[in-house]
Amino acid sequence: xxxxxxxxxxxxxxxxxxxxxxxxxxxxxxxxxxxxxxxxxxxxxxxxxxxxxxxxxxxxxxxxxxxxxxxxxxxxxxxxxxxxxxxxxxxxxxxxxxxxxxxxxxxxxxxxxxxxxxxxxxxxxxxxxxxxxxxxxxxxxxxxxxxxxxxxxxxxxxxxxxxxxxxxxxxxxxxxxxxxxxxxxxxxxxxxxxxxxxxxxxxxxxxxxxxxxxxxxxxxxxxxxxxxxxxxxxxxxxxxxxxxxxxxxxxxxxxxxxxxxxxxxxxxxxxxxxxxxxxxxxxxxxxxxxxxx
Numbered sequence: 001x002x003x004x005x006x007x008x009x010x011x012x013x014x015x016x017x018x019x020x021x022x023x024x025x026x027x028x029x030x031x032x033x034x035x036x037x038x039x040x041x042x043x044x045x046x047x048x049x050x051x052x053x054x055x056x057x058x059x060x061x062x063x064x065x066x067x068x069x070x071x072x073x074x075x076x077x078x079x080x081x082x083x084x085x086x087x088x089x090x091x092x093x094x095x096x097x098x099x100x101x102x103x104x105x106x107x108x109x110x111x112x113x114x115x116x117x118x119x120x121x122x123x124x125x126x127x128x129x130x131x132x133x134x135x136x137x138x139x140x141x142x143x144x145x146x147x148x149x150x151x152x153x154x155x156x157x158x159x160x161x162x163x164x165x166x167x168x169x170x171x172x173x174x175x176x177x178x179x180x181x182x183x184x185x186x187x188x189x190x191x192x193x194x195x196x197x198x199x200x201x202x203x204x205x206x207x208x209x210x211x212x213x214x215x216x217x218x219x220x221x222x223x224x225x226x227x228x229x230x231x232x233x234x235x236x237x238x239x240x241x242x243x244x245x246x247x248x249x250x251x252x253x254x255x256x257x258x259x260x261x262x263x264x265x266x267x268x269x270x271x272x273x274x275x276x277x278x279x280x281x282x283x284x285x286x287x288x289x290x291x292x293x
Contacts, residue, residue, distance in 0.1 A: 003238040003239040010232035015257070031218050040196060042231075046185050058184075065173070075163055094131060097130045103250045123291070129281070130254070174187070185234070252291060255287050
């Protein structure tokens with residue numbers, strides 16, 4: 001449970017860093033790119049050796065999955081950003097967290113993880129809490145005219161949801177099939193390294209064309225983001241390595257992030273919550289208690 005808590009804390013820090021990006025004019029995409037190379041450097045510092053690719057005594061069965069995940073990391077970020085642009089923050093947050101609709105059934109059916117009435121009820125409450133916590137207040141501008149003006153782009157939030165689900169399912173697959181120990185730093189570093197190469201190639205092309213402007217503050221933003229990002233993923237994998245079931249880990253992490261982020265937003269950023277938002281937090285707490293019982 002300690003690694004689960006650390007993963008949630010790191011994930012919440014990521015959300016707060018994104019909020020600060022707007023205040024300091026940091027470009028999200030460029031910061032994301034430099035965040036990935038920072039994650040690789042964190043893996044290098046941890047191992048004391050270049051962390052990308054299998055070691056001499058490692059058969060490297062996980063390598064195709066790691067490179068594939070790197071592609072989904074960049075693709076998922078792009079889809080999430082487009083969902084925010086066309087449909088608003090609320091829909092983007094909900095679609096990403098709804099990945100448990102993919103992960104939980106996969107874990108239960110494929111790997112026969114434990115299922116009882118309490119866990120199932122907890123997952124249902126988790127889904128309800130995700131919607132209620134992200135439910136926009138009156139007068140909010142986050143989702144203005146998005147759903148009505150861009151209905152023909154319904155496939156973008158759908159891809160956001162599917163991408164988040166594929167990433168979580170792949171983590172469960174490489175663990176369940178014994179391709180790699182989930183706490184293998186080379187595995188996650190290769191994921192980040194692939195995402196960096198793809199993202200940097202795209203950014204460099206746009207710098208040369210003059211359609212994107214390089215700024216050192218984007219590098220700084222990426223470094224600040226990369227440290228908790230590496231921690232969030234690595235602690236998540238450590239939680240799986242300790243034997244916690246994926247059908248428990250992913251719902252608890254998603255709901256835990258919602259609770260901590262919302263309380264932090266109220267405390268640090270003076271955001272106001274509606275009655276429905278507070279109800280969502282209460283359901284989130286109940287969901288965790290049920291799934292942990």
